[in-house]
Amino acid sequence: MRQLYTFHGGIHPPTNKAQSTTQPIAYAPLPAELVISLHQHAGEVAKPLVEVGERVLKGQLIGAPVSGFSAAIHAPTSGTVAAIGLQIVAHPSSLPELCITLQADGKEEWAARHPVDFRTLSNAELQSHLRAQGVVGLGGAVFPSDMKLRHSIPVETLIMNGAECEPYITCDDMLMRERAAEIVRGTEILRHALNTKSVLFGIEDNKPEAIAAMQQAIDDSSLPFEVVAVPTLYPGGSAKHLIKVLTGLEVPSGKLPTDIGVQCFNVGTAYSVKRACDDGEPLIARVVTVTGNVAQPRNYEALIGTRFAELVSASGALPGTDRYIMGGPMMGLELPGANVPLVKASNCLIAASDALFPPQPAPLPCIRCTRCVGVCPAELQPQDLYWFAQSNNFGKAQEWNLFDCIECGACAYVCPSSIPLVHYYRYAKSEIRARDQEKRAADLARERHEFRQLRIEREKQEKANRLAQKERAATTANAKTVAETASVPTPAKPVVTVDDTQQLRINTALERAKAQATAARPKNTDHLTPEQLAEIAAIEARRSHIHDIAADTGADDEPPKQS
Amino acid sequence: MITALWVMIAIAVVLGVVLGYAAIRFRVEGNPLVEKIDAVLPQTQCGQCGYPGCKPYAEAIAKGEADINLCPPGGEEGIHKLAELLGVEPKPFGADRQPRAKAVAFIDEKDCIGCTLCIQACPVDAIAGAAKQMHTIIAAECTGCELCVAPCPVDCISMQPLPERPNTWKWKYPVILLRPQK
Numbered sequence: 001m002r003q004l005y006t007f008h009g010g011i012h013p014p015t016n017k018a019q020s021t022t023q024p025i026a027y028a029p030l031p032a033e034l035v036i037s038l039h040q041h042a043g044e045v046a047k048p049l050v051e052v053g054e055r056v057l058k059g060q061l062i063g064a065p066v067s068g069f070s071a072a073i074h075a076p077t078s079g080t081v082a083a084i085g086l087q088i089v090a091h092p093s094s095l096p097e098l099c100i101t102l103q104a105d106g107k108e109e110w111a112a113r114h115p116v117d118f119r120t121l122s123n124a125e126l127q128s129h130l131r132a133q134g135v136v137g138l139g140g141a142v143f144p145s146d147m148k149l150r151h152s153i154p155v156e157t158l159i160m161n162g163a164e165c166e167p168y169i170t171c172d173d174m175l176m177r178e179r180a181a182e183i184v185r186g187t188e189i190l191r192h193a194l195n196t197k198s199v200l201f202g203i204e205d206n207k208p209e210a211i212a213a214m215q216q217a218i219d220d221s222s223l224p225f226e227v228v229a230v231p232t233l234y235p236g237g238s239a240k241h242l243i244k245v246l247t248g249l250e251v252p253s254g255k256l257p258t259d260i261g262v263q264c265f266n267v268g269t270a271y272s273v274k275r276a277c278d279d280g281e282p283l284i285a286r287v288v289t290v291t292g293n294v295a296q297p298r299n300y301e302a303l304i305g306t307r308f309a310e311l312v313s314a315s316g317a318l319p320g321t322d323r324y325i326m327g328g329p330m331m332g333l334e335l336p337g338a339n340v341p342l343v344k345a346s347n348c349l350i351a352a353s354d355a356l357f358p359p360q361p362a363p364l365p366c367i368r369c370t371r372c373v374g375v376c377p378a379e380l381q382p383q384d385l386y387w388f389a390q391s392n393n394f395g396k397a398q399e400w401n402l403f404d405c406i407e408c409g410a411c412a413y414v415c416p417s418s419i420p421l422v423h424y425y426r427y428a429k430s431e432i433r434a435r436d437q438e439k440r441a442a443d444l445a446r447e448r449h450e451f452r453q454l455r456i457e458r459e460k461q462e463k464a465n466r467l468a469q470k471e472r473a474a475t476t477a478n479a480k481t482v483a484e485t486a487s488v489p490t491p492a493k494p495v496v497t498v499d500d501t502q503q504l505r506i507n508t509a510l511e512r513a514k515a516q517a518t519a520a521r522p523k524n525t526d527h528l529t530p531e532q533l534a535e536i537a538a539i540e541a542r543r544s545h546i547h548d549i550a551a552d553t554g555a556d557d558e559p560p561k562q563s
Numbered sequence: 564m565i566t567a568l569w570v571m572i573a574i575a576v577v578l579g580v581v582l583g584y585a586a587i588r589f590r591v592e593g594n595p596l597v598e599k600i601d602a603v604l605p606q607t608q609c610g611q612c613g614y615p616g617c618k619p620y621a622e623a624i625a626k627g628e629a630d631i632n633l634c635p636p637g638g639e640e641g642i643h644k645l646a647e648l649l650g651v652e653p654k655p656f657g658a659d660r661q662p663r664a665k666a667v668a669f670i671d672e673k674d675c676i677g678c679t680l681c682i683q684a685c686p687v688d689a690i691a692g693a694a695k696q697m698h699t700i701i702a703a704e705c706t707g708c709e710l711c712v713a714p715c716p717v718d719c720i721s722m723q724p725l726p727e728r729p730n731t732w733k734w735k736y737p738v739i740l741l742r743p744q745k
Binding site: 089420443445451 | 601604605606607608616617686687688689704706727728729730731732733734735736737739
């Protein structure tokens with residue numbers, strides 16, 4: 001029996017997982033229209049690669065990653081691109097994001113798939129393959145998986161996260177029950193890339209079926225992986241906390257798990273890694289729990305871009321639903337409507353009603369009871385952070401390690417004054433990030449401005465130098481000519497004054513102008529026939545006549561032009 | 564008595580020499596206050612303060628020639644930071660210097676004649692282009708100073724407010740409803 005460790009705090013909210021585990025994972029019906037957000041991963045918005053009206057195949061690359069911290073987006077089915085534009089997506093801001101609307105043709109015609117044999121690939125090659133297949137972490141943070149394979153020190157332990165601690169969500173549970181062999185295969189690929197010694201599957205002990213299924217699959221594969229049942233305690237599924245429970249190691253503040261020789265992947269990610277390598281299929285679908293106020297709560301394997309409303313109607317919408325939550329009730333976000341599309345981060349959709357989630361009473365003042373301190377898994381002082389955030393004292397909040405807060409919501413859950421604590425922390429975090437951003441922009445602007453001034457100064461200096469050099473050359477040349485022409489008595493002045501050089505310059509300019517004037521004269525005036533000469537004379541006469549008329553009619557302000 | 568006097572004088576002379584040497588040896592180059600003020604200013608280099616850039620304004624503040632409420636791009640927060648740094652009372656902006664929403668310049672490329680006047684006006688080299696070639700703004704480098712707008716002979720430069728997008732969006736301060744909204 002492996003020794004387990006504990007983390008500070010944690011809560012036991014009602015799990016509400018049984019409702020959605022009675023039925024196997026179903027394939028969601030193919031919708032007529034899919035809306036694929038180009039920003040469904042942590043990092044930068046992908047660049048669209050298709051045009052409106054273009055026909056795309058299932059699995060075709062439609063959005064390219066723009067930098068190292070970005071992910072590829074693929075067409076979830078075959079069809080025609082109907083629009084590329086801003087649409088409301090699943091984001092707490094309710095702001096629109098760039099999306100590709102795809103009209104499905106129902107043929108599900110695949111683009112060329114490129115399966116790879118992972119054994120022949122190095123870590124770097126596997127990284128670029130996963131990057132090309134748009135694989136991101138499916139646990140909720142949607143961090144590009146290829147970035148998680150980078151490490152500076154050897155990774156000893158690979159942890160597969162099947163804890164799924166948040167209430168209502170069962171997508172990982174059902175995936176482990178039904179597709180354990182594929183998860184084991186994906187884990188084998190990740191272990192190959194990271195070359196780790198041990199692999200631990202951390203699954204909360206409220207999922208005995210999943211634990212049994214994973215154990216069975218590991219026994220069948222005869223790989224040296226270990227399934228560990230961890231005590232059910234929210235937020236035990238947070239990567240840092242699962243690492244602490246399984247290994248006793250703590251990820252230091254501001255560091256990554258790889259810095260202490262551990263890496264953690266979600267089991268759903270392992271499944272999509274398997275699909276990306278063995279089957280050459282990019283990440284275009286995921287398992288999502290549809291639960292809450294619906295007739296038949298269950299899990300669906302749905303295409304990315306499916307509108308949530310379609311999933312709700314597949315599960316049977318019930319009256320009384322007044323809002324939708326993506327994710328769980330603790331950390332999830334309220335959707336701006338059921339019409340927003342499924343993204344790679346969508347692990348759960350809860351149709352919420354007042355009966356299921358009674359409205360929070362109005363917040364009361366903080367009484368400094370420190371119950372939040374007792375449950376904080378990051379060992380912070382939530383009541384102090386709240387105090388600093390609500391008084392806009394961001395420097396102090398940062399000093400109190402605000403950025404170690406994982407926004408799990410345990411503090412707000414136990415708060416007897418019902419203060420929306422996490423909202424305050426998110427507010428403070430985004431303000432601090434915006435200020436950092438502004439500071440960086442200001443530093444860049446200062447640097448560019450100073451460089452520009454330096455450049456202007458340098459150019460001025462160079463110009464002055466050039467002019468002085470020219471002047472000197474002209475002076476010596478002039479002095480020479482003067483010396484040559486003046487052959488007699490009065491010896492030429494050795495030094496020519498500035499006026500002389502200027503005169504010289506004027507003279508050359510005049511000569512140049514004269515030469516140009518001669519060059520510009522019409523060249524076909526020689527050898528003219530008498531008829532042509534007569535014609536010219538007639539034209540000239542007419543011209544002077546016109547000038548005379550113009551002069552007579554009194555163009556006072558404009559004297560007649562000389563012909 | 565006389566000895567004591569001599570001893571005191573000797574100490575005074577020695578200490579005076581030490582202090583005088585230290586003043587020369589450890590002399591601070593430039594005014595550190597200017598750097599501190601400059602770090603607070605938003606570096607738009609827009610000249611709305613009446614000085615030809617953020618650094619000259621910082622120098623003027625340090626000398627006590629300029630007020631702290633002349634920098635609209637810095638916003639109210641900038642005034643508060645300056646007030647805190649200088650130990651003075653914050654002042655509101657004048658009526659003619661109200662902060663505006665952050666914007667970046669945009670060149671309507673079909674009208675641009677390639678005169679390079681805007682390139683010469685840009686304080687942070689955020690305009691790319693050459694004589695008789697179309698110019699364009701490097702939006703990521705643009706500080707929104709508006710200095711390029713006036714010199715354009717064909718009025719093809721406009722200021723475009725930056726739209727709020729999910730990746731620039733900020734969580735708002737929690738609003739507490741005393742009575743549930745229905």
